[in-house]
Every structure is written in structure tokens, then in C-alpha cells.
Amino acid sequence: MTQPQQATTGPDATSGPVAAASAVVELALTACQAYGRPDLGSRLSVARRRLAEPGIHLVVAGEFKKGKSSLVNALVGAPACPVDDDIATAVPTYVRYGTQAGANLVLDGEPPRREPISVSEARKHVVEQRAADRSPSGGAAVAGVEILLPRTMLAGGLVVVDTPGLGGLASAHAAATLAAISMADAVLFVTDASQELTRSELDFLTRARELCPIVTCALTKTDFYPSWRTIRDLDTDHLRRLGVEISVLPVSSTLRSRAVQHNDKDLNAESGFKDLVRFVTDTVAGRGRTQVAVEAANEVRAVCQQLTDQFAAERSALVDPARAQQVVDDLTATKRRTDELKSAAARWNQTLADGIGDLSADIEHDLRARIRQVITEADELIEAADPADTWSEIEPWLESRVSHDLIANYTVLRDRSADLSHLVAEHFRAASGEVLGTFAVYNPVSLLARSRVETTISLEKMTARKQTMVALKGSYSGILMFTMLPSLLGVTGLAPIAIPVGLLMGRNSLREEKRRQLTARQAQAKNAVRRYCDEIQFVMGKDSRDTLRRIQRQLRDHYAARAEELGASLGQAMQSASEAVKRTNAERDKRLRDVDAELARLRRLAQAAAEVGG
Ligand SMILES: Nc1nc2c(ncn2[C@@H]2O[C@H](COP(=O)(O)OP(=O)(O)OP(=O)(O)O)[C@@H](O)[C@H]2O)c(=O)[nH]1
Numbered sequence: 346m347t348q349p350q351q352a353t354t355g356p357d358a359t360s361g362p363v364a365a366a367s368a369v370v371e372l373a374l375t376a377c378q379a380y381g382r383p384d385l386g387s388r389l390s391v392a393r394r395r396l397a398e399p400g401i402h403l404v405v406a407g408e409f410k411k412g413k414s415s416l417v418n419a420l421v422g423a424p425a426c427p428v429d430d431d432i433a434t435a436v437p438t439y440v441r442y443g444t445q446a447g448a449n450l451v452l453d454g455e456p457p458r459r460e461p462i463s464v465s466e467a468r469k470h471v472v473e474q475r476a477a478d479r480s481p482s483g484g485a486a487v488a489g490v491e492i493l494l495p496r497t498m499l500a501g502g503l504v505v506v507d508t509p510g511l512g513g514l515a516s517a518h519a520a521a522t523l524a525a526i527s528m529a530d531a532v533l534f535v536t537d538a539s540q541e542l543t544r545s546e547l548d549f550l551t552r553a554r555e556l557c558p559i560v561t562c563a564l565t566k567t568d569f570y571p572s573w574r575t576i577r578d579l580d581t582d583h584l585r586r587l588g589v590e591i592s593v594l595p596v597s598s599t600l601r602s603r604a605v606q607h608n609d610k611d612l613n614a615e616s617g618f619k620d621l622v623r624f625v626t627d628t629v630a631g632r633g634r635t636q637v638a639v640e641a642a643n644e645v646r647a648v649c650q651q652l653t654d655q656f657a658a659e660r661s662a663l664v665d666p667a668r669a670q671q672v673v674d675d676l677t678a679t680k681r682r683t684d685e686l687k688s689a690a691a692r693w694n695q696t697l698a699d700g701i702g703d704l705s706a707d708i709e710h711d712l713r714a715r716i717r718q719v720i721t722e723a724d725e726l727i728e729a730a731d732p733a734d735t736w737s738e739i740e741p742w743l744e745s746r747v748s749h750d751l752i753a754n755y756t757v758l759r760d761r762s763a764d765l766s767h768l769v770a771e772h773f774r775a776a777s778g779e780v781l782g783t784f785a786v787y788n789p790v791s792l793l794a795r796s797r798v799e800t801t802i803s804l805e806k807m808t809a810r811k812q813t814m815v816a817l818k819g820s821y822s823g824i825l826m827f828t829m830l831p832s833l834l835g836v837t838g839l840a841p842i843a844i845p846v847g848l849l850m851g852r853n854s855l856r857e858e859k860r861r862q863l864t865a866r867q868a869q870a871k872n873a874v875r876r877y878c879d880e881i882q883f884v885m886g887k888d889s890r891d892t893l894r895r896i897q898r899q900l901r902d903h904y905a906a907r908a909e910e911l912g913a914s915l916g917q918a919m920q921s922a923s924e925a926v927k928r929t930n931a932e933r934d935k936r937l938r939d940v941d942a943e944l945a946r947l948r949r950l951a952q953a954a955a956e957v958g959g
């Protein structure tokens with residue numbers, strides 16, 4: 346690949362919120378080691394990994410030939426995605442950072458694999474891929490292509506995903522793209538200045554906005570269509586009328602590429618890319634990085650709290666040895682409650698188990714009802730005409746109809762499991778709040794104690810949503826594999842949801858059946874629809890059950906680990922308090938000074954963590 350000059354610059358990865366968060370995470374990790382708390386340390390290691398590779402996904406989507414690939418190329422300043430008048434983008438292309446330019450095939454599988462290929466090979470796969478495409482080295486289907494570029498814009502973890510054209514909202518491709526969008530950090534919807542937004546584009550945008558918090562619209566080819574301003578105003582009006590807040594950025598990829606080539610400032614301004622680059626670097630990459638940094642810093646704050654509680658209890662025993670036994674007794678009583686918190690009988694654990702059970706039944710029922718409706722509609726279509734003539738239309742209708750029902754079913758699962766996650770968090774918090782309350786008694790600054798408990802509550806609230814997302818992203822493995830890819834590969838896959846209906850028609854096509862009775866043909870078609878729907882229901886049903894099991898495991902492990910941590914903090918505090926009783930006065934004074942120093946260190950660390958991202 347040619348190495349054009351650096352087109353854009355992003356915020357330096359060595360400064361800003363990520364660097365600040367990394368610094369506090371490192372300090373906290375050292376503290377965990379020094380205080381003998383590997384349990385808290387492993388929690389921080391997870392945050393460290395995420396900081397190192399934030400994987401912020403911007404999905405570029407739109408109808409055919411609107412200029413998606415050209416826009417991605419102009420944005421990263423390299424011919425990363427093939428652009429062609431005749432050949433369309435066939436698989437998603439993930440443009441991400443690499444110290445050297447390069448390419449990988451992303452291969453379907455559990456887990457999906459990467460296979461290094463040359464850039465020219467990557468090009469072939471992007472434009473020629475068909476469902477039957479296989480990797481050169483063996484069986485796996487090609488799920489996407491990854492392009493690595495040494496660009497500052499991408500250095501902070503931004504991944505720009507070029508996608509195949511939608512082909513109308515009703516297409517299976519649109520459904521797969523929507524599914525990917527639900528896991529993406531931001532969406533750039535591409536339309537061009539040849540005409541105003543169509544009904545189908547507007548519908549897609551509305552759906553996208555429901556699924557993803559950041560959506561912006563790029564209006565391309567402003568160099569080619571002189572009336573782009575009128576189109577921009579019409580599009581803005583349409584979006585306003587829909588009540589969705591999506592801005593329209595007019596751009597010309599052609600002018601931008603030329604501007605970069607000739608280092609022409611005026612041309613660059615005319616290309617409209619300044620606003621687009623600002624959107625990508627600030628709103629998408631910047632905000633994404635800040636979020637990852639704040640999440641990591643929150644982990645540090647939570648860890649500081651545990652350690653502070655532990656030292657505060659010890660301090661209490663040191664300051665007033667006469668009360669030390671009381672401290673130990675209180676902690677022992679609380680320890681029992683912490684043990685209860687860990688058990689399967691704990692209320693949060695019950696809520697989780699019951700909730701998953703109910704959800705599993707509801708999701709299955711929802712899918713069954715949807716599929717039954719599809720079958721009814723399909724039967725009506727088959728009855729209405731000779732399927733020998735209409736089957737070629739029924740088949741794509743059925744595929745897209747089912748894809749959209751699968752997405753709808755998945756959305757129910759996503760939303761309901763988020764609700765459940767909140768409820769579980771609530772119950773865990775109520776129980777652990779009592780434990781923290783006992784700890785708070787020993788806090789040297791009593792006023793702070795209250796606010797500490799409140800901070801815990803708000804931190805816990807924040808993590809509840811995150812836990813479901815982690816579980817969802819890492820779990821949806823079957824036919825909706827787009828969600829499995831992000832966690833395993835750091836990419837958002839777009840494998841179309843497709844079990845070919847055609848395969849279920851058997852050897853003889855309907856046309857060959859012309860000789861037979863119309864009713865026989867209709868029966869054959871209905872049968873094919875049923876077999877297709879059975880198959881979908883079977884695969885999807887298993888997928889949902891697996892997903893829910895994984896959500897349950899994820900949440901259970903998360904809160905069980907929190908309970909373990911509390912138990913460990915209490916255990917250490919009890920031990921230190923018992924030791925405090927046995928110390929001589931001189932030892933006690935020395936230890937008190939040490940403990941105060943540790944508490945001051947922890948306070949400073951928690952303060953630094955609280956300042957990250959704000
Ligand atoms: N004049 C002009 N032409 C453009 C611009 N952007 C894209 N095109 C042309 O539009 C055609 C389609 O561009 P692509 O970037 O391949 O569009 P796409 O949306 O990726 O197409 P598919 O992947 O097939 O859906 C190509 O001929 C491009 O040269 C632009 O800003 N100005």
C-alpha cells in the first residue's frame with residue numbers, strides 16, 4: 346500500500362484522560378500488591394487491558410454507492426477500502442491502527458481468527474466475497490477484512506468500519522447492520538447530494554438512533570451536485586420532523602483527497618472534512634476514550650474504598666485499644682453477613698436466577714409468536730398466487746422479514762436483561778450497603794463516610810449497565826455473531842443472518858413441478874417456509890438461551906467477586922484489629938503513623954481517580 350502523507354492528527358495517546366487513568370491504575374495495582382490484595386489487583390488488570398485497547402467502533406453505513414468507502418479512505422488518508430463504480434463492498438472492513446500498514450482476514454469461527462494477508466488480497470476479498478468464500482488456508486468463511494494503518498487518528502483505539510450497502514431497510518443486510526450498530530460506539534450514516542433522504546433511509550436512521558447513542562449523517566459528493574445545499578436543508582428538515590437529533594455534515598471525499606495530495610488548505614475547507622474530522626476525533630474517539638478512562642478510574646476509586654475501609658477499621662482499634670475487641674466483634678458479625686451475600690441464597694442471586702428463568706421463557710415466547718405471524722403471512726402470499734411464479738419474491742421477503750423479527754427479539758432480550766441487571770445491582774447494593782455502613786463507623790472523617798457510601802452506590806449503578814453490555818457483547822454467538830466478534834477480536838462483525846431458504850426447497854425447484862397440481866406446489870412452498878422457520882427458531886432459541894446463561898454467569902461472577910472482596914477487606918481488618926490489641930504502646934503509635942500515611946496515600950489516589958475525565 347502506498348503511504349500517503351498523514352492526513353489527520355488525533356489527540357496524543359500519551360496524554361489526556363486515558364493516560365491519566367492508566368497512571369492511577371498503575372499506582373492502584375502497586376498498592377494492591379503492597380497490601381496483599383491480588384483479588385483487587387485482578388479487577389484492575391481488566392481495566393488496564395481495556396485502556397490499552399479501547400476498541401471504539403464507528404460504523405459507516407448507508408445505501409449502495411453513496412460513497413461510504415470513499416469517505417472512509419478520505420478520512421484516514423489512505424486507499425483502505427476499494428472504491429468502484431461496478432463492484433460493491435461485500436464484507437465489512439475494519440480500519441484500525443497498526444504500527445505498519447497491513448491486512449488481515451477475519452475468519453468466522455468460535456473463536457474467530459485473524460489471518461495475515463497482503464493488501465491486494467484484502468482488496469479482492471472485500472469486493473468479491475460471496476457467502477461461499479473460504480479462507481485460502483482452510484475451511485472458515487470470511488467474516489470481514491481488517492486493514493491496519495499507522496495513523497494518529499486511529500492510534501487511540503478508533504476502529505472505522507466500512508460496511509456493505511444496505512439495500513433498503515427491509516434487507517437482511519440492513520438487519521445485520523442494525524445489529525452491529527447496537528454494539529457500536531457511534532454511527533456515521535452516509536447519503537449523497539443526488540436526492541433527499543428516502544423513506545427507507547429515514548426509517549433506518551430512526552432505528553439506528555434507538556440502538557446507538559451517537560449518530561451523524563454525512564451528505565457526500567457535494568463537488569458533483571451543485572444543489573447540495575437544498576438537499577442538506579431538506580434532509581435537516583426531514584430529520585427534525587422525525588424528532589431525531591442528527592446533524593447533517595456536507596462533505597466531498599474527492600476534494601478532501603485532492604486537498605491532502607496537494608496540501609491545499611482552501612480545498613480542504615471546501616471539502617467539509619474539518620467538521621467530519623472533528624466529529625470523528627472529538628465526539629467519537631475522544632468521548633469513547635474518556636468513557637473508557639472514567640470506567641477504569643471508577644475501578645480505582647472502588648478499590649481505594651475497600652483498602653481505606655480496611656485501614657480505617659484498624660485505625661479505630663489502634664486509637665482506642667479499649668474498644669478494639671468491640672471492633673473485632675462488630676466486624677465478625679458483619680463478616681457473617683458478607684458470607685451470606687456470597688451464598689446462592691442471597692437475595693440478589695435469587696433475583697438473578699429467577700429473572701433469567703422468566704426472561705428465557707418470555708424471549709422464547711416472543712420469538713414463537715413472531716415466527717407464527719411470519720408463517721401466517723407467508724401462507725397468505727403462497728395461497729394468493731402460484732408459488733412457481735412468486736417464489737423468487739417470497740424468498741427474499743421471508744429472509745428479511747425473519748431477520749427483522751430476530752433483531753426485534755434480540756432488542757427485547759437486550760433491554761429486559763439490562764432491567765434485570767439493574768434490579769440485581771439494587772439488591773446487591775442494599776445488602777452490601779449494610780456491610781459498608783459498619784465500615785463507615787470506623788472512618789476517621791465521619792462526614793466523608795456517608796459520602797463514601799453514596800459514591801459506592803453511584804459507581805455500582807454505573808457498572809450495572811456495563812455488566813450487561815459486557816455479557817451481551819461477549820455472548821451472542823450463534824447466527825447473530827456480530828456481537829461475538831467485538832469482544833473476541835475487538836471488531837464488530839456483520840455476518841448476515843442467513844440460513845438460505847432456497848436450500849430447504851429440496852432438489853426439484855418449483856418450476857420443475859409445473860406439471861403437477863397447483864395445490865401440490867403450494868404445499869411444497871408452505872413446507873419450505875415451515876422448515877426454514879423451524880430451523881431459525883431452533884438456532885435462535887439455543888442462541889438466546891446460551892446468551893442468557895452467559896449474562897447470568899457474568900453478573901453472578903461480578904457480584905460474587907465484589908462480595909469476595911468485601912469479605913477479604915473485612916478479614917484483613919479483623920486481623921489488623923486483633924493485632925492492634927496485642928501491640929505495645931510504642932508499636933501502636935508507630936503503626937498508627939503508618940496507617941495514617943497509607944490512608945493519606947489512598948485519599949490522594951482516590952482524588953486523582955475522581956479527577957480523571959472531568
Ligand atoms: N464526485 C464525487 N464522487 C464520489 C464521492 N464519493 C464517492 N464518489 C463516487 O461514488 C461512487 C461510489 O463510491 P463508493 O465509495 O464505492 O461508494 P460505497 O457507498 O462504498 O458503495 P458500495 O460499497 O458499493 O455500497 C464511486 O464512483 C466514487 O468515485 C465524492 O465525494 N465526489
Ligand SMILES: [Mg+2]
Pocket residue numbers: 413414415427433434507508509
Ligand atoms: Mg463501499
